[in-house]
Amino acid sequence: MNQPNQPNDSQQPGQNSGHQGRNQNRPGNQNRNRSGGPNKPRSGGPRNNQGNRFSSPAGPKPSGRQQPPGRPPERGNRSSGPKGARPSMSSLMQSVAKGLTPDSKPAGGQMAAGPTSQPPASTLPSAGAPAPDFDNRDSGMLYPGSQFQSKSHEVKDRQSKLRIIPLGGLEEIGMNCMAIEYGQDIVIVDVGWMFPDETMPGVDYVIPDVTYLEKKKQNIRGVLITHGHLDHIGSAPYLLPKLGFPKVYATQFARALMEGPLEEHNLLNRVQWQTVKYSDILQIGPFRVEFFHVNHNIPEGMGLAITTPVGTVVHTGDYKFDETPVGDEPAEFEKIERIGREGVLLAMCDSTNVERPGHTVSEAEIGRNLDELIGKARGRIILSTFSTLIPRMQEALWSAAKNNRKVTIVGRSMLKNVEICQRLGYLEIPKDILVDSRNLKRYRDDELLVICTGSQANEMSALVRMSTGEHRQVVIKQGDTVILSSSPIPGNERSVELMMDNLFRLGADVMYSKMLDIHTSGHAYQEELKQMLTMLKPTHFMPVHGEYRKRVLHGRLANEVGVSPHNVHLLDNGRVLEVNHKGEVGMTKEKVVSGLVFVDGLGVGDVGQVVMRDRKHMAEDGMCVIIAMVDRRSGKLQGNPDIISRGFIYLRESGKLIQEMRDEVRKKFPKDGSKANHGKPHADFATLKAKLRDDIGDFLYQKTQRRPMVLPVILEV
Numbered sequence: 241m242n243q244p245n246q247p248n249d250s251q252q253p254g255q256n257s258g259h260q261g262r263n264q265n266r267p268g269n270q271n272r273n274r275s276g277g278p279n280k281p282r283s284g285g286p287r288n289n290q291g292n293r294f295s296s297p298a299g300p301k302p303s304g305r306q307q308p309p310g311r312p313p314e315r316g317n318r319s320s321g322p323k324g325a326r327p328s329m330s331s332l333m334q335s336v337a338k339g340l341t342p343d344s345k346p347a348g349g350q351m352a353a354g355p356t357s358q359p360p361a362s363t364l365p366s367a368g369a370p371a372p373d374f375d376n377r378d379s380g381m382l383y384p385g386s387q388f389q390s391k392s393h394e395v396k397d398r399q400s401k402l403r404i405i406p407l408g409g410l411e412e413i414g415m416n417c418m419a420i421e422y423g424q425d426i427v428i429v430d431v432g433w434m435f436p437d438e439t440m441p442g443v444d445y446v447i448p449d450v451t452y453l454e455k456k457k458q459n460i461r462g463v464l465i466t467h468g469h470l471d472h473i474g475s476a477p478y479l480l481p482k483l484g485f486p487k488v489y490a491t492q493f494a495r496a497l498m499e500g501p502l503e504e505h506n507l508l509n510r511v512q513w514q515t516v517k518y519s520d521i522l523q524i525g526p527f528r529v530e531f532f533h534v535n536h537n538i539p540e541g542m543g544l545a546i547t548t549p550v551g552t553v554v555h556t557g558d559y560k561f562d563e564t565p566v567g568d569e570p571a572e573f574e575k576i577e578r579i580g581r582e583g584v585l586l587a588m589c590d591s592t593n594v595e596r597p598g599h600t601v602s603e604a605e606i607g608r609n610l611d612e613l614i615g616k617a618r619g620r621i622i623l624s625t626f627s628t629l630i631p632r633m634q635e636a637l638w639s640a641a642k643n644n645r646k647v648t649i650v651g652r653s654m655l656k657n658v659e660i661c662q663r664l665g666y667l668e669i670p671k672d673i674l675v676d677s678r679n680l681k682r683y684r685d686d687e688l689l690v691i692c693t694g695s696q697a698n699e700m701s702a703l704v705r706m707s708t709g710e711h712r713q714v715v716i717k718q719g720d721t722v723i724l725s726s727s728p729i730p731g732n733e734r735s736v737e738l739m740m741d742n743l744f745r746l747g748a749d750v751m752y753s754k755m756l757d758i759h760t761s762g763h764a765y766q767e768e769l770k771q772m773l774t775m776l777k778p779t780h781f782m783p784v785h786g787e788y789r790k791r792v793l794h795g796r797l798a799n800e801v802g803v804s805p806h807n808v809h810l811l812d813n814g815r816v817l818e819v820n821h822k823g824e825v826g827m828t829k830e831k832v833v834s835g836l837v838f839v840d841g842l843g844v845g846d847v848g849q850v851v852m853r854d855r856k857h858m859a860e861d862g863m864c865v866i867i868a869m870v871d872r873r874s875g876k877l878q879g880n881p882d883i884i885s886r887g888f889i890y891l892r893e894s895g896k897l898i899q900e901m902r903d904e905v906r907k908k909f910p911k912d913g914s915k916a917n918h919g920k921p922h923a924d925f926a927t928l929k930a931k932l933r934d935d936i937g938d939f940l941y942q943k944t945q946r947r948p949m950v951l952p953v954i955l956e957v
């Protein structure tokens with residue numbers, strides 16, 4: 241079910257949450273009633289379904305957007321009391337009603353305090369604060385203010401527990417996938433993949449093991465997508481069929497990015513979609529799902545507030561806060577604060593950048609720096625960034641227009657995403673600016689800007705091919721400026737450095753983010769992490785998206801802003817965090833099936849630990865095959881054994897070793913077969929093979945200090 245457009249929640253009264261001073265960066269009291277709100281149509285300019293509009297770089301920014309948090313409001317159009325005053329219960333309730341039921345005035349009884357309506361707290365919950373009592377709910381109104389009262393999910397069973405089960409994303413960066421289960425109902429947050437690391441040779445992608453969900457697929461009510469990065473959507477073509485094609489809830493942009501790969505897997509017509517907007521509030525089984533906008537380095541980043549019969553859990557998705565984003569709105573601070581005021585039992589927040597102090601640089605500042613760089617460059621400009629970093633492309637397009645440069649887009653994923661953005665209105669492309677990469681010769685160098693893929697130096701990407709002189713249309717030369725508007729994803733550093741060296745060798749001037757502020761992360765730094773927690777005021781906290789150390793650090797940060805150390809939960813993938821009707825939260829002893837599933841070519845999951853161990857073994861020491869022909873009756877060796885080496889020694893230059901090896905092999909066979917086998921016609925070849933493998937292995941180690949994989953093959957003749 242989809243709620244019609246909501247009124248702009250920035251108009252709600254009673255914004256002051258009464259805990260100023262805790263955090264200088266705390267947003268909230270300023271006026272964010274930006275022109276029309278995110279869902280009201282505005283005239284002029286391309287717009288997406290979120291109402292995002294791309295203002296021109298020179299044009300005025302909507303007022304009220306750029307005010308940093310913590311400043312007094314410019315205009316006082318809110319009916320809030322004096323600064324710092326706590327909103328009254330009735331004003332709070334009004335605001336909830338306003339936010340949730342725009343079309344119908346709720347009956348008075350509906351607004352009675354329900355499971356999630358706690359009085360606004362002026363401080364963060366203290367350690368061991370009593371959880372709200374959820375047992376006084378016989379009115380049938382589980383979700384105050386929501387028009388979606390699902391009778392079938394009235395909580396009669398007070399035995400059901402809420403179970404939060406991360407299946408990926410807690411021991412690695414990527415592969416994000418989390419199950420949220422209450423009784424017989426499950427929603428899944430994100431279905432991401434991960435790129436393999438150096439311990440996984442030959443693997444294309446890594447997807448989470450969803451055996452647990454497969455067994456309960458009849459209970460799955462939907463997949464909620466927080467945003468369109470591959471580490472949140474990449475597994476969809478592999479997992480949706482296993483999960484019985486549950487309905488996918490995604491924003492327009494995330495959906496558009498998911499459709500291509502699903503089409504390639506011939507699955508697109510099987511997927512049921514529900515395109516969502518930030519303002520939507522959905523009732524999915526017993527889960528009331530409210531979305532809130534956060535900033536990230538892709539359009540339409542969203543967090544989720546999921547109200548369940550035992551309390552509200554919030555999942556931030558990947559996020560940061562940007563007061564001056566490009567082609568996007570700032571995060572919905574008021575909504576997040578309201579959700580916090582209504583009571584958050586458990587928050588799950590992005591830990592990616594917890595090691596970095598301060599605040600991320602705003603996208604607008606990156607845009608200014610890029611513009612300056614583009615303005616100064618004399619020759620051709622080649623700019624590389626992530627293919628989903630649409631704001632960065634937007635900045636480059638605006639700057640190119642300003643500097644009279646034509647733009648060509650190079651790289652398959654970049655072209656595809658630009659096509660999507662053009663079709664759906666996420667990019668403002670100045671008229672006649674795009675040119676075909678095959679026609680570059682028609683323009684002078686100082687009339688060109690190439691936007692391309694390859695900032696991560698992935699094999700076969702456009703910039704890598706340019707750096708090795710293999711790109712047909714763009715040959716790097718003296719005078720070119722290459723701008724890497726990105727930072728290497730962990731694991732890619734060496735390839736990126738190698739590519740940069742190659743570009744320097746070809747005479748290009750390479751600019752990268754270590755030299756200049758030409759890239760900003762999409763993940764919150766410490767101050768933003770604290771800001772989120774200060775707004776949500778969760779009783780319990782579970783850091784997500786990050787390896788163990790990062791989650792520990794994030795837990796400590798949460799303690800600084802008031803979350804009790806006892807209420808920080810560090811789960812690994814497959815562990816279960818349970819919440820009962822008394823509001824008690826804790827990790828169970830259970831460990832559900834979880835782990836990494838390798839995708840290699842067309843095979844999904846067929847490459848397991850054994851295959852991977854062999855691959856690693858062969859990659860490290862090579863292999864050596866011994867082919868021996870044996871008389872079936874006598875067991876005697878016939879002729880000379882054949883030796884084949886791959887990756888172990890170069891046979892032609894190792895004549896002596898080969899000869900010694902053959903002699904060694906010969907020793908393993910009986911000179912007189914009938915004697916060795918006690919007259920039996922069939923030798924025990926399995927034992928013989930094992931002996932050959934072990935003994936020849938030891939012999940080779942003695943001679944070379946290497947342990948190649950030894951594969952004996954015995955042919956009976």
Ligand SMILES: [Zn+2]
Pocket residue numbers: 467469536558762
């Ligand atoms: Zn992301």
